[in-house]
Amino acid sequence: MKLSTKGRYGVLALYDLALNYGSGPIALKGIAERQGISENYLEQLMVPLRKAGFVNSVRGAQGGYTLSREPKEISIGEIIVAMEGPIAFADCMLLQDGEPFVCKKADGCGRKNVWAKIGARINDVLNSITLEELCSKPQK
Numbered sequence: 001m002k003l004s005t006k007g008r009y010g011v012l013a014l015y016d017l018a019l020n021y022g023s024g025p026i027a028l029k030g031i032a033e034r035q036g037i038s039e040n041y042l043e044q045l046m047v048p049l050r051k052a053g054f055v056n057s058v059r060g061a062q063g064g065y066t067l068s069r070e071p072k073e074i075s076i077g078e079i080i081v082a083m084e085g086p087i088a089f090a091d092c093m094l095l096q097d098g099e100p101f102v103c104k105k106a107d108g109c110g111r112k113n114v115w116a117k118i119g120a121r122i123n124d125v126l127n128s129i130t131l132e133e134l135c136s137k138p139q140k
Contacts, residue, residue: 003084009037010045010083011076014054018071018131025057025064045083052082071135077126087119087126 012035020026028046032039046065049055054074055065067074081087 003080005041006045007080007084009035009041010049011079012037013042013045014049014067014074014079014131015134017055017065017067018074018135021067021071025062025066027064031065048082049079052078054079054082067131071131074131075127076129076131076134077123080126087122088115 013031016031016035017026028039028042031037032042037045046055046057050057053068056068057063057065077087
């Protein structure tokens with residue numbers, strides 16, 4: 001499994017905002033430069049991040065983005081799900097129109113439990129890491 005750039009860069013954008021938490025609105029240009037992300041792409045990423053309630057936008061000359069919650073209240077798992085959708089290793093682990101996907105091979109399938117365990121563990125790890133924790137680790 002590999003995250004798309006959308007998921008990785010979404011985490012990086014919020015990481016940058018977390019590093020500057022409490023400093024007022026942060027311009028996209030600064031985030032783009034510090035994190036090595038195209039400013040145009042970053043603008044596109046802010047739409048789902050704002051819709052998911054992670055960021056607030058401030059218009060004007062001194063405008064930019066701020067986190068809508070404290071860094072300790074935002075998990076990496078939440079960000080990835082907002083950017084990528086639910087983490088699932090097989091179609092049978094997803095919902096379609098709010099209902100569980102029904103696989104034609106569901107009867108007697110032993111693999112579903114394996115995929116569920118893997119997904120649950122990965123979700124547990126991702127949800128246990130907050131932006132605050134990322135910011136407290138020295139960057140190389």
